[in-house]
Amino acid sequence: EAGVTQFPSHSVIEKGQTVTLRCDPISGHDNLYWYRRVMGKEIKFLLHFVKESKQDESGMPNNRFLAERTGGTYSTLKVQPAELEDSGVYFCASSQDWRDRGIYGYTFGSGTRLTVV
Amino acid sequence: AQSVTQPDIHITVSEGASLELRCNYSYGATPYLFWYVQSPGQGLQLLLKYFSGDTLVQGIKGFEAEFKRSQSSFNLRKPSVHWSDAAEYFCAVGSSGYSTLTFGKGTMLLVSP
Numbered sequence: 001e002a003g004v005t006q007f008p009s010h011s012v013i014e015k016g017q018t019v020t021l022r023c024d025p026i027s028g029h030d031n032l033y034w035y036r037r038v039m040g041k042e043i044k045f046l047l048h049f050v051k052e053s054k055q056d057e058s059g060m061p062n063n064r065f066l067a068e069r070t071g072g073t074y075s076t077l078k079v080q081p082a083e084l085e086d087s088g089v090y091f092c093a094s095s096q097d098w099r100d101r102g103i104y105g106y107t108f109g110s111g112t113r114l115t116v117v
Numbered sequence: 118a119q120s121v122t123q124p125d126i127h128i129t130v131s132e133g134a135s136l137e138l139r140c141n142y143s144y145g146a147t148p149y150l151f152w153y154v155q156s157p158g159q160g161l162q163l164l165l166k167y168f169s170g171d172t173l174v175q176g177i178k179g180f181e182a183e184f185k186r187s188q189s190s191f192n193l194r195k196p197s198v199h200w201s202d203a204a205e206y207f208c209a210v211g212s213s214g215y216s217t218l219t220f221g222k223g224t225m226l227l228v229s230p
Contacts, residue, residue, distance in 0.1 A: 004160065033217070042121075043161075043207065043220040056217065091161065106218070108153075108161035 002026065004109035006092050012115045018080040021112045025074070025094030031055075032075050033095075033106060034067060038088040046090075049075060082116045089113050119144040121208050123221035130198050131229050138193040138224050140208030149211040150191040151218065152182055156204040164206075167191065178202070203228045 005024040013019050025032045034046040046065070047057040051072035060067070064083070069075040079086055093106035120143045130136050142148055152164040165176025172184040182193045191208060205225050209218040 035218075035220075040222075042222050043209075045217040045219075048217060059217075093161075106161075106163075110158065110160040 004092055004094050004107050006090075006109040006112050008112060009110065010113045010115075012117060013082055015084055015116055016081045018078065019082055019114060021077045021079075021090050021114070023075045023077070023092030023094075023109060025092070026096075026107055029094035029096050029107075030072070031095045032069060033093040034075070034077055035091040035093065036088050037091070037111075038085070041088075043091065046077075079114075082114075084116050087114055087116045119148070119210050119219045121210050121219055121221035123206075123208055123224050125224045126222070127225045127227065129227040129229055132200050133197050136193075136195045136198045136202070136226070138206050138208075138226070140191045140193065140221060141189050142191060142208070142210045143189065144210055150182075150184060151209040151211070152176065152180070152191075152193050153207045153209060153220075154178075154204050155207065155223075161207065164193070198226075198228055200228045200230070202226060 007022045011019055030051050032049040035043050036046055037043040045059040047060055047067055048055045049069045052069050066078045089111040091108055091111045093108045095106050122141045124139055149168040151166045153161040154164050155161050164180050165174050165182055167174045167184045175181050180195050182191055184191050205223045207223045208221045211218045
């Protein structure tokens, strides 16, 4: 089966611009997660979708970040306008059932490295 | 709040030598514990997990980890390191009531010839 796919793998944008990251989860996985790693820091949770609904968005840093998952398939994470501190690696993960993260762990994508200059 | 500490940012090990990566967690109840590895250009791959039962867990690629409740630790070990093990390793904790994970800062493993 295909894994979790993220686009683009790298993105370099100027401060103030808009960037949209995309995540395609494993087919049939209802749960989709976004995490972020800022350089030198921990990987931190951003939000969790169950199908098209936001189950938990407590980790979203501010209202410049907008996540969507229309139709419960792929998800996008838009940053508008981007700031320097948004630079980092954005990971997406999916699981069939939220309890899978205990049994199988999430399946992570390879991440999108975002650089804001 | 739960937290994870990986005290070593970088570790260098000679190929063929044994490895131990440290992980300490803070969590009130019985935690779900994980080790992930990220190789260059790759996603986070699950090495092993613990949530109940035998405190010594076996994972993929010859790795194992031991849960020690008294020390709040979940250290990762491998008896003989291969050059392909060079990567960044992350310890994470989760709980039964939530679906999110809390990660440590990671330990970068370098393998010398």
